[in-house]
């Protein structure tokens with residue numbers, strides 16, 4: 001499963017890119033607004049962090065398909081790394097179909113059911129983004145939706161990729177990986193938690209202590 005970071009904060013993106021575990025970043029209007037900076041400037045700075053193999057997701061904010069297509073064309077001009085996020089709605093899928101014909105890569109976001117994912121794939125989306133955390137937050141089965149989407153795409157031999165989103169905890173990352181999702185985008189805090197386990201820290205300390213004791217014993221001989 002390929003990992004992306006779910007933030008528009010360039011310091012967090014740079015830190016995690018340097019850690020070697022992410023292949024890109026996902027943004028949305030809320031994440032962009034949280035940084036309080038101009039959209040294009042933020043996206044261009046994020047693009048500069050990554051190498052050519054990366055994926056940077058930037059969301060269209062229009063709600064009419066023609067305007068979404070225009071936005072997507074402008075975003076796509078920034079870099080081949082750009083994937084344009086389009087919200088799951090009738091106008092959105094019209095835009096996805098048009099953009100697919102132009103070779104512009106799209107991710108249909110705010111997906112909450114396998115039926116929505118199926119329609120998005122049918123429209124030509126390169127990615128669908130089921131929101132696991134928001135489903136779990138209303139007592140629905142976010143993982144179950146991801147599993148069903150993965151099963152459907154596999155049964156249909158679909159080329160559309162599943163980008164799991166709205167992930168809050170490491171266990172959700174583990175579960176969607178088990179379900180077979182190709183991509184997961186993880187917020188900075190949850191990504192940091194994925195690195196950490198108390199036994200790892202404890203084990204490193206023990207190894208270092210024992211190594212230091214040995215060096216002292218050798219030096220004292």
Ligand code: E4P
Pocket residue numbers: 006026027028109129131133134165166167185
């Ligand atoms: C992808 O970038 C999604 O927009 C994001 O994961 C949504 O996360 P949230 O449900 O915590 O807002």
